[in-house]
Amino acid sequence: MARSNPLYMPVGLIFVISVILAGCASIKPATDPAEDKRAEAMAQKARDFNKGITTSKGTGWMVLDTGSQKQRFKMAWAAEAPNRLRLTLLMAGHPVETIAASGDWVTFISHTGKHKPHSAVSTDPDLTPYINIPVRLSEMISILLGRVPVRPFDKAWVSPENPDKVLASKNFSGTIQSIIIDGQGRVVRYRLTKTDMTPVYYITYNKFRPAKGYLVPASLTIGDRAGRTLDITLSGMVPNAPVKESVFRLTGAGS
Numbered sequence: 483m484a485r486s487n488p489l490y491m492p493v494g495l496i497f498v499i500s501v502i503l504a505g506c507a508s509i510k511p512a513t514d515p516a517e518d519k520r521a522e523a524m525a526q527k528a529r530d531f532n533k534g535i536t537t538s539k540g541t542g543w544m545v546l547d548t549g550s551q552k553q554r555f556k557m558a559w560a561a562e563a564p565n566r567l568r569l570t571l572l573m574a575g576h577p578v579e580t581i582a583a584s585g586d587w588v589t590f591i592s593h594t595g596k597h598k599p600h601s602a603v604s605t606d607p608d609l610t611p612y613i614n615i616p617v618r619l620s621e622m623i624s625i626l627l628g629r630v631p632v633r634p635f636d637k638a639w640v641s642p643e644n645p646d647k648v649l650a651s652k653n654f655s656g657t658i659q660s661i662i663i664d665g666q667g668r669v670v671r672y673r674l675t676k677t678d679m680t681p682v683y684y685i686t687y688n689k690f691r692p693a694k695g696y697l698v699p700a701s702l703t704i705g706d707r708a709g710r711t712l713d714i715t716l717s718g719m720v721p722n723a724p725v726k727e728s729v730f731r732l733t734g735a736g737s
Contacts, residue, residue, distance in 0.1 A: 537721075538560070546614055555572060557571050565606060567623050588602055633657070658677055686702060
């Protein structure tokens with residue numbers, strides 16, 4: 483009987499691995515290495531935008547358009563990087579929805595009975611059930627801190643069609659990020675797609691304003707493949723505001 487070889491790998495498994503690796507490699511086209519360096523620097527600059535802002539408090543407005551319904555909410559928030567948030571949406575002066583994330587637990591309260599109050603152990607939940615747009619908690623916090631939610635990447639390249647557009651991806655992530663930067667070095671559009679280019683969501687930065695030495699987004703639009711949009715106005719954002727840890731813990735009663 484033949485002895486087993488610890489280095490032996492079945493042919494079928496080798497084929498599967500080679501297909502996976504080839505698929506990852508094919509995401510990035512053959513490009514000029516010098517241009518790749520420029521693309522990596524641009525993508526990193528977008529990822530580092532306003533990284534000096536670690537907390538924020540403020541008020542603003544959200545307008546959710548699902549195509550069949552349009553709703554306008556006032557919002558009040560306190561946020562701390564990377565995963566602490568207290569966000570309350572109000573309509574006609576009355577609370578509608580509150581989300582509180584302590585870094586370990588996330589609590590959701592509907593003040594209108596849309597869903598039962600519940601808490602879950604989670605550091606980065608999907609917020610689609612609560613704001614109808616497929617963004618994660620960390621991405622919403624990034625937005626409320628005045629940042630751009632660029633995910634980690636290990637390769638970047640300049641779009642052949644647009645020299646101001648950078649594409650970035652990370653092996654095995656299943657997504658590609660595209661970042662469009664204007665002549666002043668500001669991100670004006672961020673888009674996340676799957677590797678087959680199926681859209682996940684996009685952010686258009688409509689307006690910026692100065693705040694305590696930073697240039698922060700004042701108006702932006704988030705949209706998804708279903709045509710739903712969320713217009714956000716950060717009218718009262720205060721960068722690096724002091725925030726007590728207790729703010730991020732919410733009881734079942736919403737206090």
